[in-house]
Amino acid sequence: MARMSHTPPPAHFQPVPLDKAYRLINHGPTVLVSSAHAGEVNVMSAAWACALDFSPPKVTVVIDKATRTRALVEGSGAFALCVPCAALAALTVGVGTDSAATVPDKLARHAVTTFTAPGHTLPLVDGCVAWLVCRLVPEPHNQAAYDLFIGEVQAAWADDRVFREGRWHFDGAPDTLRTLHYVAGGQFYVTGASLQVG
Amino acid sequence: MARMSHTPPPAHFQPVPLDKAYRLINHGPTVLVSSAHAGEVNVMSAAWACALDFSPPKVTVVIDKATRTRALVEGSGAFALCVPCAALAALTVGVGTDSAATVPDKLARHAVTTFTAPGHTLPLVDGCVAWLVCRLVPEPHNQAAYDLFIGEVQAAWADDRVFREGRWHFDGAPDTLRTLHYVAGGQFYVTGASLQVG
Numbered sequence: 001m002a003r004m005s006h007t008p009p010p011a012h013f014q015p016v017p018l019d020k021a022y023r024l025i026n027h028g029p030t031v032l033v034s035s036a037h038a039g040e041v042n043v044m045s046a047a048w049a050c051a052l053d054f055s056p057p058k059v060t061v062v063i064d065k066a067t068r069t070r071a072l073v074e075g076s077g078a079f080a081l082c083v084p085c086a087a088l089a090a091l092t093v094g095v096g097t098d099s100a101a102t103v104p105d106k107l108a109r110h111a112v113t114t115f116t117a118p119g120h121t122l123p124l125v126d127g128c129v130a131w132l133v134c135r136l137v138p139e140p141h142n143q144a145a146y147d148l149f150i151g152e153v154q155a156a157w158a159d160d161r162v163f164r165e166g167r168w169h170f171d172g173a174p175d176t177l178r179t180l181h182y183v184a185g186g187q188f189y190v191t192g193a194s195l196q197v198g
Numbered sequence: 199m200a201r202m203s204h205t206p207p208p209a210h211f212q213p214v215p216l217d218k219a220y221r222l223i224n225h226g227p228t229v230l231v232s233s234a235h236a237g238e239v240n241v242m243s244a245a246w247a248c249a250l251d252f253s254p255p256k257v258t259v260v261i262d263k264a265t266r267t268r269a270l271v272e273g274s275g276a277f278a279l280c281v282p283c284a285a286l287a288a289l290t291v292g293v294g295t296d297s298a299a300t301v302p303d304k305l306a307r308h309a310v311t312t313f314t315a316p317g318h319t320l321p322l323v324d325g326c327v328a329w330l331v332c333r334l335v336p337e338p339h340n341q342a343a344y345d346l347f348i349g350e351v352q353a354a355w356a357d358d359r360v361f362r363e364g365r366w367h368f369d370g371a372p373d374t375l376r377t378l379h380y381v382a383g384g385q386f387y388v389t390g391a392s393l394q395v396g
Contacts, residue, residue, distance in 0.1 A: 023381055023382055026245050026246075026379075026380060026381050026382065027226065027245075027379035027380065027381055027386075027387050028225065028226015028227060028228070028245070028248075028379050029226060030226070047224050047225075047226070047249070048224075048248050048249050048250065049248070050226075050246050050247070050248035050258065050260075051245070051246050051260075052246065052260060052344055052346065053260075053344070053345075058344070060248065060258060060346070062248075062249075062250060062251075086393060089393055089395050090395050090396075092395075093395045093396065139340075141339070142337075142340065146250055146251070146256070146348070147251075148250065148258070150344070166382075167381065167382075167385070168381060168387070170387070178390065180393070181224075181225035181226050181379070181389065182224060182225065183221055183224050183225050183365065183366060184221055184224065184364075184365075186394055186395040186396040187365070187392060187393070187394050187395075188225075188392070188393045188394075188395070189225050189366070189368070189389045189390055189391065189392055189393070190390040190391050190392075190393050191379065191387045191389075191390055192376065192387055192388040192389055192390025192391065193387065193388050193390065194385060194386070194387055194388075195284060195287055195378070195385070195386045195387070195388050196384055196385050196386075197287050197288050197290075197291040197384040197385075197386070198288075198291065198384040
């Protein structure tokens, strides 16, 4: 079972204003859901996460009943969405395939390390390019009927090599920092070229 | 006010098996929501659409109270998600900016044309690369509190130049057929390179 650590944030970890937090996931990237409860830490991947509101910013994420993450989210009333980049593609598939329920060392096995942001206790995944700490907005019917969880974003950060001044800037950074869009069977599409209308 | 037409489907319009329908939006593209009620047709864009279940396939989409689409969806109990490609970027911004409530000719203004699939009556947007016809799963609390709508996918199709045998194949097709991921202020990222893990 993975335990809490309190490693400091990585370089390039910078706060994102709450009114811009939706932009971190507006383009539909696959995310990692990190959570902690009673000293236990877990991370799973989720392609089914989405913005739900601007202000206060809210998100939805689908968390299956079979996952260990679900117990931690329901137990703690909190989760974080961490946005992985191409450098973390294998890790993203790994933590989406193995369950901590049956593979207790899944985080170590997939080389997942976490840190905490100043003033926050949720584990955040190293090597990601954006992080949104969320308070669970309890909706028992949605959780039971659809595995659908709603979170209100409490704080957000991004790697300032690729997100600054309220916008993504993938074009001037290494391609390994581009975000990921999962399809199926281990296949992703990397976030591509910028296209400006108007 | 836009009225129903019954134009036949475009070339390359091919059915997608229901168990693969989630893959049409799993990578997080921005979509167009098309709807019709009492002879009125509308189309709006939505970056906040997401898969919710595999079987039967379900989706979520956020439809603001201010939109005309909302009245049509609530009136008809149905909507379609149409997945636009880069060639439709300006149209996608246009139908997301203008409301039919205040711009009655918005579809004509943004050169939106629709067709219907055999055996279905919902308008589908020409030039898109995937289409999912959905039955509204009424959830009055979600609709009122979060503008969140759930649909069960009844049928799906894709442009077989970019989706066939259950997978996207952007790499062998013109870049104008790549799907779009909206950020803000008229800026999209186009779906980029394929990345296979394992």
